[in-house]
Each structure stands twice: as C-alpha cells, then as structure tokens.
Amino acid sequence: MIKQFAVAGLAAALSMGMASSALAEWPEKPIKVIVPFKAGGTSDQVTRAFQVAIQESEILPQPLTVVNVGGHFSIGARQVMEANPDGYTFLTLHIALMGGEAAGLFPFGYRDFTPVATTGEFCVLPVVRKDSGIDSVEQLLEKAKDEPDTLIFGANLGAINHMGGIQLENLVDGAKFRFVQIGGGTANFTALMGGQTDASVLSAAEVANFTLNPDGTELSDAQIKPLAYTGPERLESLPDVPTLQELGYDMNYCIQSWWFAPKGTPQEAIDGLAQALEDASGTDRVAKFYKDKMFGSVFLKGDEMAASLDETWDRIEPVAKQAAQK
Amino acid sequence: MTKTARWALGVSVFFVLVCLAVLWETRDIPPGTFEPLGSAPVPQGTALLVLALSVVIGLSAWRSRGEDPPIDPSERPHVVDAAATAILTVAYVAALQARLLDFAPMTTLYLFATIGFLTRFRLRALIVAAIVSAAMGWGAAFIFTRFFVVDLPGL
Amino acid sequence: MIEGLFGALAHLMTPLPFLYVLIGTVSGIIVGAIPGLSGAMLIALTLPLTFYMQPVNAVILLIGMYVGSITGGLITATLLRMPGTPSNVVTTFDGHPMAMAGKPGRALGLGIAASFIGGLVSWVVLLFLAKPLSIWATRFGPFEYFTLILMAMVLIASVTQGSMVKGLVSGFLGMLVSMPGVDPSSGQPRLTWDWYVLNGGLKLLPVLIGIFAVSQVIGDIVTIGKRMERIETRVSGMLMSFKDWRDQAFNMLRSSLIGTWVGILPGIGASIGSIMAYTAARNMSRKPEEYGKGSEEGIVASEAANNATIGGALIPLIAMGIPGSVIDAILIGALMIHSITPGPTLFITNGDVVWAMIATALVANVVMFLAMMGSVRLVARIMYVPRTFLLPVILVFCIIGTFALDNTMFDVWVMLIFGVVGYAMERAGFPLGPFVIGFVLAPLMEEKLRSGLMMTAGSIEPIFTRPLSLTFLIIAILLLLTPFFRVWREGRARRRAATAAAAADEA
Numbered sequence: 001m002i003k004q005f006a007v008a009g010l011a012a013a014l015s016m017g018m019a020s021s022a023l024a025e026w027p028e029k030p031i032k033v034i035v036p037f038k039a040g041g042t043s044d045q046v047t048r049a050f051q052v053a054i055q056e057s058e059i060l061p062q063p064l065t066v067v068n069v070g071g072h073f074s075i076g077a078r079q080v081m082e083a084n085p086d087g088y089t090f091l092t093l094h095i096a097l098m099g100g101e102a103a104g105l106f107p108f109g110y111r112d113f114t115p116v117a118t119t120g121e122f123c124v125l126p127v128v129r130k131d132s133g134i135d136s137v138e139q140l141l142e143k144a145k146d147e148p149d150t151l152i153f154g155a156n157l158g159a160i161n162h163m164g165g166i167q168l169e170n171l172v173d174g175a176k177f178r179f180v181q182i183g184g185g186t187a188n189f190t191a192l193m194g195g196q197t198d199a200s201v202l203s204a205a206e207v208a209n210f211t212l213n214p215d216g217t218e219l220s221d222a223q224i225k226p227l228a229y230t231g232p233e234r235l236e237s238l239p240d241v242p243t244l245q246e247l248g249y250d251m252n253y254c255i256q257s258w259w260f261a262p263k264g265t266p267q268e269a270i271d272g273l274a275q276a277l278e279d280a281s282g283t284d285r286v287a288k289f290y291k292d293k294m295f296g297s298v299f300l301k302g303d304e305m306a307a308s309l310d311e312t313w314d315r316i317e318p319v320a321k322q323a324a325q326k
Numbered sequence: 327m328t329k330t331a332r333w334a335l336g337v338s339v340f341f342v343l344v345c346l347a348v349l350w351e352t353r354d355i356p357p358g359t360f361e362p363l364g365s366a367p368v369p370q371g372t373a374l375l376v377l378a379l380s381v382v383i384g385l386s387a388w389r390s391r392g393e394d395p396p397i398d399p400s401e402r403p404h405v406v407d408a409a410a411t412a413i414l415t416v417a418y419v420a421a422l423q424a425r426l427l428d429f430a431p432m433t434t435l436y437l438f439a440t441i442g443f444l445t446r447f448r449l450r451a452l453i454v455a456a457i458v459s460a461a462m463g464w465g466a467a468f469i470f471t472r473f474f475v476v477d478l479p480g481l
Numbered sequence: 482m483i484e485g486l487f488g489a490l491a492h493l494m495t496p497l498p499f500l501y502v503l504i505g506t507v508s509g510i511i512v513g514a515i516p517g518l519s520g521a522m523l524i525a526l527t528l529p530l531t532f533y534m535q536p537v538n539a540v541i542l543l544i545g546m547y548v549g550s551i552t553g554g555l556i557t558a559t560l561l562r563m564p565g566t567p568s569n570v571v572t573t574f575d576g577h578p579m580a581m582a583g584k585p586g587r588a589l590g591l592g593i594a595a596s597f598i599g600g601l602v603s604w605v606v607l608l609f610l611a612k613p614l615s616i617w618a619t620r621f622g623p624f625e626y627f628t629l630i631l632m633a634m635v636l637i638a639s640v641t642q643g644s645m646v647k648g649l650v651s652g653f654l655g656m657l658v659s660m661p662g663v664d665p666s667s668g669q670p671r672l673t674w675d676w677y678v679l680n681g682g683l684k685l686l687p688v689l690i691g692i693f694a695v696s697q698v699i700g701d702i703v704t705i706g707k708r709m710e711r712i713e714t715r716v717s718g719m720l721m722s723f724k725d726w727r728d729q730a731f732n733m734l735r736s737s738l739i740g741t742w743v744g745i746l747p748g749i750g751a752s753i754g755s756i757m758a759y760t761a762a763r764n765m766s767r768k769p770e771e772y773g774k775g776s777e778e779g780i781v782a783s784e785a786a787n788n789a790t791i792g793g794a795l796i797p798l799i800a801m802g803i804p805g806s807v808i809d810a811i812l813i814g815a816l817m818i819h820s821i822t823p824g825p826t827l828f829i830t831n832g833d834v835v836w837a838m839i840a841t842a843l844v845a846n847v848v849m850f851l852a853m854m855g856s857v858r859l860v861a862r863i864m865y866v867p868r869t870f871l872l873p874v875i876l877v878f879c880i881i882g883t884f885a886l887d888n889t890m891f892d893v894w895v896m897l898i899f900g901v902v903g904y905a906m907e908r909a910g911f912p913l914g915p916f917v918i919g920f921v922l923a924p925l926m927e928e929k930l931r932s933g934l935m936m937t938a939g940s941i942e943p944i945f946t947r948p949l950s951l952t953f954l955i956i957a958i959l960l961l962l963t964p965f966f967r968v969w970r971e972g973r974a975r976r977r978a979a980t981a982a983a984a985a986d987e988a
Contacts, residue, residue, distance in 0.1 A: 032477065038887070039528045040814015048532060048818065066529065067477045070887030071681025072663055078677060079889075105663065105670055106677040152936055157360065158668020179360055180935040181666045181928060186803055189824075193801075194619035196936070209802070209822040214830045292820040324668060325359065333909035334647075340905070341654065348657065351672050358667060361934035365664040365671045368927045372657045379650045403703045411702055412901075415876055419897065422880075423890045437873050444705065444869040455870070462874055466881055474526035476885045 026087055026269050027062040033090045033259075036076025039068045042203075042293075046120060046257045047092045049289040053280040060276045073097070074106040081112055085262040087269025090116060094255050095160060098313055102320035103158055110309055113260035117274045118300035118308065119281060120290055123231030123254040124164050124201040125241065127224045129192055132199075137228045137247060140199065141168065144175035154182035154197035161188065163319050164201040164230070164253055170319075171249050192224050204229070204294035208237050230254065231296060254296060258309070274301040328394050331387040338384035345377040407444055414440050429471075434463035486608070489836035493844050498541055502841060505542040506848045509549020513556075514860070516563035516694040517879030519686055520550025522886050524811050528818070536819040537837045543815055544838055547808050548600065548791055548845040552853060555592040555784055560585055560864050561701075563694040563875070567685065568787035570693065570917050571755040575772065575779035582775055585861040591777055592784040593853045594721050595733055599785035600846035602737035603744065603792025608839060611800045614745055618797055621746070623933035624943045628953035629746070630926040633753050635960045636760050636918060645968075647911045655919025658683055665924075666931040678891050685807075687883045687892040688899050688920060692913055694879050695900025698872050700907065705868050720854070725777075732762055732778050733785045740786030744793020747805050754793070756918060758786030764963060792842055798823055799835055 033051070035044045044066070051064040069076030073096055080091035091113065101109035128134045134143065144151050155162035162179060169175045177199065182191045188200040189210050202210070202224075211222040216237060229235055229243045230253040244251045259277065261270050280286055281299045290297050300308055327335075348369055358364030418436040421427065427435070437459035438452075445451035470476040492498055512523040524546050531539035554565025559576030572592060579588040606614075621629075634652075661672035662682025673679035721729070736758035743754035762782035763772045772779050794805030802823035804810040813823055821831050828835050853860075863871075883896045903913060937943060944950050 038811070038814070039525050040811055040817060044814070045817055048529065052532060065475055067475065067888055068525070069889060071684065071889065071892075072677075074677050074680050075889060075891070103668065105680060149938070157666065158663075162668070178935065178938070181360070181932045183665075190619050190801065190803055191622075193616075194622065196622045205822065209824040289820070330908065330910050333905060334911075337905050337909040337911065338650075341650065344657075348672060351674060355669075355671055358931070360667065361931050362939040363931055363934060365667050365669055368923075369657065369660045369672060372653050372660070372923075376650055376653045376657060379646055379653070383644075383646055383650065401704070404705050405703065407705055408699055408702045411873070411876075412699075415897065419880060419890070419893055433877055437877060440873040440876075441870055444702070444873070451869070458870060458874065462877060466877070470526075470881060470885060473530075474885070475529060476526065476881075477888045 026266070026272050027060060029088060030063050030065045031060070031088050031090065031273065033064050033066050033092060034076050034080050035066055035068050035092055036073035036079075037068065038070045042122070043092055043094060043257065044068060045289075045293070049286055050119065050277060050280050053283040053285040054276055056285060057280065057283050059279045060272075072105075074100060078106070078108070080260065080262055081108060083262050085264035085266075087261075087266050087272075089262060090273060091260045093258055093260065095163075095312065095316060097258075098316050099158065099160075099163060099320040099323070102317045103324035105158075110258075110260070110313065112263060114263055114265055114270060115305045115309060116259040116261050116270050116301065117277045118256045118258055118298060118305050119277055120286075120295040121231075121254040121256040121298050122203050122205065122293065122295050123229060123252075124161070124203050125207050125226035125229050125238075126164075126168060126199060126201050127192065127207060127226050128199045129195070130223055130225050134199075134227070137168075137171075137244065137249065140227060141172040141175045144169065144177055145172055148174065148176035149178045151177050151199055152197045153177035153179050154188040154191045154200040155179050156183050156187075157181050158320075158323050159184075160255060161185075161201045162323050163316065165199075166319050166322050167251055167253055168201075170322075171251060189224065201230075202226070204231075204235055204238070205292075208294060212237065235294060237294065256298065256308075256312075258305075277301075327387070327390055328392055331390045334387040335384055338380040338387065341376055341380040342384070345373040345380070348373040349377075410443050411440055414443070428467075430463040430467040432463075433466065434459045437462055485832055485836040486840060489833070489840035490844070492537070492833075492837065493541065493840050498538060501538050501542040502545045502844050502848055505545020506549040506845045507852055509546035509551075510553035510556075510849065510852060511549075512546075513550035513553025513565040515878050515882075516557050516561065516565060516697075516875050517690055517882040519566050519690075519882060519886075520547060520554075521566075521686065521807055521811070522882055523550060524808055526885060528811060528815050531815050532818055536816065536821055536831070537833055539815055539819065540812070540834055540837050541841045543812055544795075544841040545845040545848070547812075548788070548842065548849055551787055551791060552593070552596045552784075552849050555596065556589065556860055556863070559588045559592060559780075560861065561697065561875075563697045564689075567689050567917065567921070568755055568790065569783075570689075570914060571759045571783035572780060572787075573693075574759070574783070574914070575774070575776045576783075578773070579775035579777075579780065580864065584775075585864050586857060588775075588780060589853075589857050589861060590720055591725075591729075591780045593850065593857065595729070595736070595781040595784040596788040596853075597846060597850040598733045599737040599740055599788035600791065600842070600849070602734065602785075603741040603789035604839075604842050604846065606738075606741050607792040607796055607799075607842065611796045614796055614800075616800070618745055618747070618803075619801070621949070622943075622947070623929040623936065624941075624947055624950045625953065626746075626929040627926060627933060628944060628950040628957065630922050630929065632953045632957040632960065633757065634918065634922050634926065635957045636756055644910060647909075648915045651906065651911045651913065652915035652919040655916035655921075656923035657919075658688060658916075659920045659923045660927075665928050666935075683895055684887070684892060685921065686886055687896040689917065690879050690883055691896040691899025692903035692916060694875065695896060696903030696907055696913075698875055698879075699900060699904040701868055701872055705872075729778070729781050732781055735765075736762060736782040736785040737789040740789030741793035743786075744790030744805055745796050747797060747803055753918070753921060754790040755783040755787040756914070758782045760960075788846075795838060795842060799827060799838060802827065 033047055035047050037043050047066050051066055054060050055063050069079060077091060077093060077097060080089055083089040097110055100106055126137060134140050153165045155165055165177055165179060169177055180197060182188050182197060185202050185206040191197040207226045211219050213219050226241050228247060229241050230251060231243060232252060234243055278299055352366045352370050355366035414436060421432055438455055441455040442452055493502060509520060512518045513520055524543055551566055551568055554569035555572050558564040558569035558572040559580050562573050562577040564570045564573055576588045576592060661679050663680050664671050670680055739758040739761060740754040743757055759779060759782045762778050763769050766778055794809050797803040797805045798809045804813055816823055821834060879896060880893055883892050944954060
C-alpha cells in the first residue's frame with residue numbers, strides 16, 4: 001500500500017515536474033513554515049529535510065523558511081491558524097494535534113486548518129527489558145491481564161507513547177498497564193536500562209539506535225528488546241520483529257507528518273506547496289532521510305489526505321480521551 | 327515606616343492576591359488518577375505557604391517603625407526617567423506586536439526617544455543617540471533575519 | 482583512546498576547524514556577555530545553519546559556543562549585576578560587590594581563571610569516566626531524583642542573605658511560577674485560566690531575563706544620577722598571583738568536582754551546580770562573613786562550578802545519548818539533523834564526532850581563557866559606559882533575545898512583567914537567588930515524586946529504603962539545619978562580644 005503510494009508519488013513527480021513551474025505567480029516571496037517545537041525534534045527534522053530538498057533541487061523559485069515556535073505546540077499551531085491566509089504561512093505537525101484536541105487541551109483542532117500534504121510516517125515498537133521473561137506481545141498482554149496494574153509502562157502522559165500503550169491494552173480485554181510519567185524515547189530507554197520501568201514504546205529509529213551496531217548486528221550490552229512493530233510491513237533492519245497485524249492484532253499506529261495551511265489560503269498556494277512536497281518526496285535527500293530515520297514513505301494530499309485525517313481522528317479520539325482520564 | 331518596609335507591604339499584598347488567584351484556579355482540578363496526588367496539591371500547598379509567609383512579612387512591615395535617614399538630593403530617585411522608559415518600552419513592544427512598523431525603524435525610533443529622554447535631549451547626546459539607535463536597529467535586524475532565521479515582529 | 486583524542490586535536494588545529502572553534506567560542510563569549518541574549522538562544526539559532534556543514538565541524542562550532550557563553554556570562558554578572566546566563570546568577574553575589582568596590586578587573590580575573598580550571602577538571606572526568614558514570618546515572622530512579630532535588634532545594638535557605646522569611650517566600654514563589662502549563666504528570670493543563678497560551682507555561686529564560694536583567698535596568702535608571710567610582714586603572718591584580726592560586730586551589734578543585742557531578746545528572750543543570758559549590762564553599766570557609774560582599778572565594782566557587790557543568794553534562798550525552806542540560810538537548814538536535822543519533826553506540830558509529838566533542842571541550846576552554854584574559858581590561862570598561870545609552874540598548878537586547886528563543890511575543894511580555902516583579906522584590910528586600918532555585922527545581926521535583934508514586938501505587942516507602950535516596954534525605958536535613966546553626970553561633974559570638982565590651986566599659 002505505502003509502496004504503491006510512493007511509486008505513484010514518484011511518477012507524479014516526474015510527470016508534473018514542469019507543471020509546478022507553470023503555476024501562476026505563487027510564490028513571490030519566501031514561504032514561512034512554522035514548526036511548533038524547538039529546533040532539533042522529529043517534526044523539525046522532517047520539515048528541514050524538505051526545506052533543503054526543495055532548495056537543492058530548485059523545486060520552488062522561493063525558499064522555505066523554517067520558524068521554530070517553542071513552548072507547547074498549541075501555541076505555534078494557533079499562530080498559523082490565526083495567520084493571514086495569504087499562502088505564505090504553513091504549519092507542520094502530527095497526531096499530537098488530535099490528541100490535544102480530544103483531551104480538551106485547546107479549543108481547536110485539525111478541522112480548523114486546510115490540509116496540504118502528508119509526508120512520511122514513523123511507527124513504533126513495544127519494548128521490554130531483556131531479562132523480563134517476556135518474549136512476545138501475547139505474553140506481554142497476558143501478563144498485563146493476569147496481573148493488572150503491575151507492569152510499569154513508561155510514557156509521556158497524554159503524548160504519543162502513552163496513546164500507544166493504551167491502544168496495546170485495548171487489544172485484550174482486562175489488560176492493564178501501570179502508566180508512569182517518564183518522558184520521551186531517550187528517557188524511557190534510560191528508565192528501562194536502569195530497571196525503573198518494565199515496558200514502553202519506542203520509535204523504530206530509537207530501537208535501532210539503542211540495540212543495533214552500525215553493521216546491523218545486535219549490540220551486546222543492549223538491555224531491551226522490541227516485541228512487535230506497529231507499522232504495516234516488517235522493518236528492513238529488524239527483520240525478526242513481526243508486525244502486530246501479522247500476529248492477528250488489529251492495530252496500526254504510525255505517526256504521520258502533516259502540513260497544514262490556515263483556512264482561507266488560496267487554492268493555488270495549497271496545490272503549489274503540495275506539488276512541491278510531492279516532488280521533493282522523490283529526491284535523494286528525502287529518500288535518504290526516510291531511510292536513516294526508518295520512516296515509511298507515504299505521501300498524501302487533497303481529498304485522500306482529508307479522508308485519512310478523518311479516519312485517524314475516529315481511531316485516536318477515544319484513545320486520547322482514555323489517556324486524558326485514566 | 328521605612329521605604330523598604332513600604333515596598334515589602336506592597337509586595338506581600340500582591341503575593342497574597344496571586345496566591346488567592348492560584349487557589350481559586352486550582353479549586354476544580356480533579357484528584358490524580360495515576361497517583362494519589364494529582365495536579366492540584368503541589369501548587370495549592372506552595373500557594374498556601376507563600377500566602378502564610380507573605381502575611382507574616384506584610385504584618386511585620388505594617389507594624390515596623392523607624393524612618394530612612396534623609397537622602398542627599400543628588401541621590402534622589404529618578405522616578406520620572408523610570409516611568410518614561412517603562413511607558414516607551416511598553417509602547418514599543420505593543421507596536422512591534424501590532425506590526426505598526428518594521429523592526430528596524432521601530433527599534434531606532436524607540437532607542438532614540440528613550441536615550442533622548444534620559445539625556446534630556448542635549449544636542450550632542452542626540453547626535454550620538456541617533457547613530458547608536460540606527461546602528462542597533464538595522465544591525466540587529468540584519469543579524470537576526472539574514473544570518474539567523476528569526477521571525478522578528480514587523481518583518 | 483589516545484589515538485582518537487590526538488586525531489581530533491590534530492583535526493582541530495587545521496585551519497577551518499580551528500576557525501570554527503574560534504568563531505564559536507568568541508561569539509559565545511559575546512552573546513553570553515550581552516544581557517538578554519543567552520547561549521541557549523545562540524545555539525538554537527545556529528543549529529539550522531549547521532545543516533550545511535560537516536557533522537564534525539557543526540559539533541565543534543556549537544561546543545565552542547557552549548563553553549564561550551557560560552564564561553561570557555560572568556562579565557555582565559560581575560560588572561552590571563545582570564547574569565548573562567542562568568548559571569552566572571551566583572557570580573553576581575560576590576562579583577558585583579567587588580566590581581562596585583572598584584576592582585572589576587580583579588573580579589573578572591578570578592572568574593576567568595576559575596572558569597578555566599573548572600573546564601579542565603570536568604574535561605578530565607569526561608575523558609576517563611564517561612562510560613561508567615553514565616551507566617551509574619541510569620540507576621537513579623524517581624525517588625533518588627526526588628531526594629537529590631530536595632537536597633538542592635534546601636539550599637534555598639543556605640543562599641538566603643538577610644531575612645530568612647523573605648528568602649523562603651522568594652523560593653516558594655519561584656516554585657509557584659514554574660507550575661502553570663500542561664502538567665507532565667497528568668497531561669492536563671493547570672493554572673492556565675483556560676488560556677491556551679499558558680499551556681506552555683512560563684519559561685525559564687524569559688522569567689530569568691526579566692527577574693535579573695530587566696529589574697536591574699529599572700533599578701539602574703532609578704539611580705541613574707549616581708556616578709561610578711573609578712579606582713582600578715592598572716591590570717595588576719587581574720592575573721592571579723602564586724599566592725592566590727595556592728589559596729584557591731582546594732576551593733577550585735572542590736567546586737569543579739561539584740559542578741561536574743551536578744552536570745552529569747540530567748535536568749538539574751548548570752544553575753544549580755554553581756549554587757551548590759557556592760554553598761559548600763561558604764560552609765567550609767574560614768571567612769564566611771565575606772560572602773555576598775565581594776568574597777574572592779565566592780566568585781571562584783561559582784565560576785569553577787558552572788564551567789565544570791559543561792563537561793559533566795557532556796558525559797551522559799556522549800555515553801548514553803541522554804542530554805545533561807538544555808543546551809545538550811539542542812546539541813543532540815544538531816547531530817540528529819546529520820542523521821547521527823547519540824546513544825550507546827555513538828563511540829562505535831561516529832567516533833570522530835565524539836572525539837571532536839571531547840577535544841573541542843578542551844581547546845575551546847583554552848581559547849576562552851586566552852580571549853578573556855586578552856580582553857579583560859577593555860571589557861572592564863563597560864562599567865564606565867554612560868548608563869543613559871547602555872540601559873535602553875540592553876532593554877532592546879532583552880526583547881530580541883527573549884523573542885528569538887521561541888518566536889512568541891508572549892514571552893516578551895512575561896519578561897517585562899517579571900522585570901517589574903523582580904524590581905519590586907528587590908526594593909522590598911527579597912533575595913532573588915532562592916527564586917531561581919525554586920523555579921528550576923520545583924517542576925522536576927514534583928514530576929519525580931509523582932512518577933515515583935505512580936510506580937509504587939502511592940507509597941513513599943522507597944525514599945527510606947533505597948540507600949541512595951536515604952543518603953540524600955539525610956544530607957538534606959543536615960543542610961537544612963546548617964544555616965540555623967550558623968545564625969545561632971553568630972548570635973552567641975555577638976552576645977559574647979557585647980558582654981566583653983560591656984565588661985571593658987565598666988572596667
């Protein structure tokens with residue numbers, strides 16, 4: 001499925017490469033892309049990879065300027081929502097936007113923006129300590145069911161990894177982890193290493209980084225092991241880790257990078273940027289970035305993206321609500 | 327009452343108000359679901375401590391006696407300068423936020439006005455002020471937008 | 482190890498990398514020395530520029546900035562009482578009184594030498610102990626962190642000068658100010674008055690720039706008529722004499738080790754390292770009464786410790802991929818942009834980058850020392866620039882520096898408001914040091930306590946049963962009692978002197 005998209009995207013990029021320059025006057029000046037996080041995070045890296053690809057391959061006559069708005073991500077998102085919709089202000093964000101809306105953190109959501117494109121996704125892996133005696137997702141959930149509220153699951157409460165944990169719990173009736181506030185990927189890895197927690201979810205890139213040598217062999221003093229992958233296909237670098245779907249669980253949890261525009265942005269600008277991003281997805285720069293970060297190379301725009309957003313919302317809203325109250 | 331005691335009285339009244347606002351805002355926070363504490367007790371406890379200690383400070387300032395020794399007229403506080411700078415600064419930041427002018431001319435204007443006021447508009451100082459202001463306004467705009475990418479207000 | 486280190490050193494001596502160290506360190510010093518601008522801002526803004534550089538050169542540039550900014554901050558802390566970075570707050574306690582007493586060059590000279598030694602000591606620890614220390618640090622669970630932070634928190638009482646009650650209020654107020662925003666331990670917003678802008682809370686740098694720099698600007702404008710006395714005209718006394726070195730050696734070493742150790746622990750950060758070292762120095766000093774009035778030991782302790790936190794904080798970054806400080810988190814971002822993810826395999830996968838980091842930490846420290854010593858005489862003249870010109874320019878820097886951190890105007894308003902609050906507190910005799918401690922530590926302390934409670938389902942028993950946390954708890958209690966003991970001892974000494982004087986009068 002994803003591969004098909006990628007191939008389609010590539011073909012479109014080749015056939016429409018000329019069309020993009022034929023679009024009317026847009027863009028006449030640099031295009032501002034707001035990343036609602038500090039520089040260096042995943043969203044920032046994705047945005048900058050596209051920024052560089054667009055500039056290197058001269059896909060647009062004007063550069064993208066990346067502006068990092070720190071603090072809570074709702075602040076940067078709101079700035080874009082309220083920006084002048086002149087076609088020169090955009091936002092990149094991910095599922096946290098839906099999580100926050102569902103949890104009631106702020107009174108707006110993805111429907112208050114015009115979707116532009118979806119560029120790439122990363123999926124996660126439930127991990128446990130090696131010496132935990134747990135070897136599969138089945139055993140993990142079994143234990144969570146037999147001894148509910150004892151397995152310590154490290155998360156950043158209300159965030160991506162917490163929602164991942166809740167979706168895992170929901171796979172088996174009666175399974176219950178004890179969620180503990182630990183933080184992001186590195187903090188959870190540290191807590192697992194030090195034996196503070198029993199389980200967590202980490203992104204594919206984090207798992208590879210913490211458990212594999214550069215040549216792909218397993219790191220001898222790695223103390224954690226991944227149990228399954230929440231993406232649609234097995235990972236190239238972790239060929240022995242099954243996907244949840246293979247195991248018969250109906251769970252697919254991938255975090256996509258979304259590009260949004262303020263409502264009222266001229267269609268010309270939205271199509272122009274979507275096209276540029278599609279073209280950039282086909283460049284070596286982005287391909288290498290996806291490979292290094294173990295991203296799936298999905299690309300969506302227009303109605304397809306809108307439909308995918310609605311589908312994600314239906315899936316994530318109840319999970320986020322659960323995360324907010326339990 | 328000494329000057330310090332008067333300030334202490336004012337500040338402690340302000341702190342008491344802040345604490346009451348905090349206690350009011352945390353009144354509806356539900357108890358924790360992941361652990362027994364929840365989000366409310368720590369801010370509430372801290373606010374109560376600040377409240378109690380501020381009352382102590384406020385009362386002791388209220389009851390305190392003694393006067394400051396008379397001050398040398400040359401060391402009289404320049405309240406007018408402070409007030410003028412405060413007003414100009416608030417106006418400057420508000421104007422930046424409203425994007426009335428670009429960052430560089432706005433900053434130049436602000437610096438020129440403030441330095442001018444502080445030096446009582448002496449001609450020689452004004453000339454230097456004009457140079458410093460313009461250099462600062464355009465220099466900072468150049469560094470922060472051409473070299474570093476900052477979304478300077480008004481640009 | 483030797484090969485890696487010397488290879489990296491050799492690389493640093495080639496023209497382009499050396500230029501990067503030079504640019505990084507000098508720009509760090511300059512930015513650190515301008516109130517309102519901070520090292521964190523400089524590094525965050527430079528990060529996107531490194532996209533186009535070789536990863537090794539990017540790291541060299543950024544670490545140079547890191548070292549430079551922490552040292553540069555001592556200049557304005559000493560001369561203008563405006564700490565350039567949060568970690569220089571403690572330097573203002575003694576550096577500024579000494580500068581006001583007409584010895585700005587001497588104060589700077591001591592701070593620079595101490596910074597250099599602090600950097601060196603932590604560098605040696607970094608070189609030899611990186612791996613074992615960072616593995617040890619993973620064993621710190623929430624309760625160990627909680628008691629450790631509690632121990633640091635108790636220092637609020639120790640750094641208080643003047644009224645103890647006012648010091649406590651200042652500390653608790655700092656804690657309170659850190660609490661609005663999305664509560665990490667529940668994912669829910671609190672103290673936001675339903676205003677989404679407050680979801681991100683009140684951030685460290687805007688609040689600190691307001692409370693220290695802006696409040697000082699207000700104070701300086703109010704006393705703008707006052708003339709600076711100009712006493713020191715020669716460089717002599719800026720360079721430490723042999724006797725100075727001998728007197729300060731033990732203090733420097735102890736402060737550097739404290740700084741390194743605190744730097745290793747993620748999240749505690751440079752600001753606390755210098756406060757801890759300062760308190761330790763004062764408690765062990767033979768002249769504790771000089772502290773806060775221009776004590777040489779105080780300047781040395783603070784500056785040795787804050788530079789030592791740099792090397793300390795790099796330890797978990799290099800060995801485990803865990804950022805030890807805010808700036809390290811940005812450094813990780815810089816590596817990630819180049820598809821290098823710090824982690825346990827960093828030594829294997831990107832040995833050149835690791836050795837470049839370690840070598841730069843050393844070379845930047847030397848460059849910093851030479852640059853600072855070379856310019857100290859010139860820099861000390863900032864004291865005598867007409868305040869009517871200097872203060873408005875500093876305000877503009879505070880505004881740009883605060884805005885540039887996160888690109889929001891809200892932070893600028895926060896900074897201005899806290900400038901007024903800080904000024905009012907100062908006039909009312911509230912010490913501001915405790916405020917920083919409370920502000921920096923409270924969020925961590927609460928989060929760790931509540932994480933611990935989540936793990937144990939509501940029991941605090943591990944605090945007393947885990948050996949490390951029990952140790953920290955006992956030290957915290959002892960530290961809490963020290964200032965009271967000191968007050969009692971001083972009071973007794975005063976009474977004795979009074980009786981003796983009375984006896985003498987009668988005689």
